[in-house]
Amino acid sequence: MAIVVSMINMKGGVGKSTLTFNLAWRSAWRENLRVLAVDLDPQANLSQYFLGAQKYMDMLESGAHSIVDVFEQFSSPTKTSGSPSLLEPETAVQVLNEWDDGSLLHLVPSRLELSWTLKNPTEKAQLLPKFLADIKDAYDLILIDCAPTESILTLAAYRSSRYVFVPVRPEFLATIGLPLLARSLNEFRIMHSDQDLEMAGIIFNGLRRSNTPPEQEKSMKDVRSLATEHCWPVLDSVAHHSDSYATGSRERTPIFQTSYARDYVVHEFHKVANEFLEKVQLK
Ligand SMILES: Nc1ncnc2c1ncn2[C@@H]1O[C@H](COP(=O)(O)OP(=O)(O)O)[C@@H](O)[C@H]1O
Numbered sequence: 482m483a484i485v486v487s488m489i490n491m492k493g494g495v496g497k498s499t500l501t502f503n504l505a506w507r508s509a510w511r512e513n514l515r516v517l518a519v520d521l522d523p524q525a526n527l528s529q530y531f532l533g534a535q536k537y538m539d540m541l542e543s544g545a546h547s548i549v550d551v552f553e554q555f556s557s558p559t560k561t562s563g564s565p566s567l568l569e570p571e572t573a574v575q576v577l578n579e580w581d582d583g584s585l586l587h588l589v590p591s592r593l594e595l596s597w598t599l600k601n602p603t604e605k606a607q608l609l610p611k612f613l614a615d616i617k618d619a620y621d622l623i624l625i626d627c628a629p630t631e632s633i634l635t636l637a638a639y640r641s642s643r644y645v646f647v648p649v650r651p652e653f654l655a656t657i658g659l660p661l662l663a664r665s666l667n668e669f670r671i672m673h674s675d676q677d678l679e680m681a682g683i684i685f686n687g688l689r690r691s692n693t694p695p696e697q698e699k700s701m702k703d704v705r706s707l708a709t710e711h712c713w714p715v716l717d718s719v720a721h722h723s724d725s726y727a728t729g730s731r732e733r734t735p736i737f738q739t740s741y742a743r744d745y746v747v748h749e750f751h752k753v754a755n756e757f758l759e760k761v762q763l764k
């Protein structure tokens with residue numbers, strides 16, 4: 482049964498979607514795992530990284546199922562009478578790639594309408610773990626890319642996950658979301674003592690490779706001391722700043738396939754991915 486990991490930080494723009502995209506690709510392609518990526522952000526960046534702009538627009542127009550249908554399966558205005566018809570879980574999953582050895586990469590895409598779920602949240606958090614429970618056996622790793630605000634979607638992610646993994650961009654105010662995250666995790670654990678939800682670790686993303694500015698150094702120090710306070714592991718490997726991450730997302734390629742990505746950037750990402758897989762017990 483799959484290990485479910487939520488990529489989370491209450492701050493936006495820290496690399497949650499970029500790391501989810503690259504870790505998913507690498508885990509499937511290079512580690513031969515069966516991987517499902519779940520886009521749980523109404524902004525749908527992860528879906529756009531995986532599908533590219535054109536295919537993503539086509540998907541929106543075709544009305545293909547998405548994460549919205551997972552949360553809204555009971556609430557469509559056309560389903561107000563009769564017995565509830567459940568979503569067939571497989572119909573919300575898109576195949577991105579499948580290899581001969583059985584490893585695979587699938588996606589549950591998102592769309593802006595997911596923000597509708599935030600307006601009518603009653604009891605919907607339970608629908609995500611239920612949806613995943615039905616398909617969990619088909620995967621080794623399920624990565625959930627979370628939105629940066631705390632909401633019913635965060636609760637749904639926690640409820641589905643064995644681990645949370647936290648990308649942090651070392652910059653001014655980097656620590657701002659972390660106390661909130663600590664509080665929300667603690668609250669969750671008190672409310673759901675039946676479930677094991679662990680912090681897999683913090684990863685620094687976007688650090689300058691050379692001439693590290695003093696504010697980045699200071700920020701890293703602050704984050705480390707907060708992490709110690711909460712007994713959160715911090716990964717030894719770091720994903721430094723590289724324009725190839727943006728290029729890769731634009732070209733729909735993981736960093737190890739991105740044109741002109743430097744060897745040391747690729748090598749460094751492999752180390753990040755290895756450490757990530759160790760932390761979530763897949764290596
Ligand atoms: N290590 C990195 N080096 C350079 N740019 C990065 C790196 N990680 C992320 N980015 C860029 O930062 C922006 C925000 O990243 P994203 O993964 O979408 O953040 P989040 O999902 O946390 O909001 C994107 O434009 C992405 O290409």
Ligand SMILES: [Mg+2]
Pocket residue numbers: 497498499522526527626627
């Ligand atoms: Mg994102």
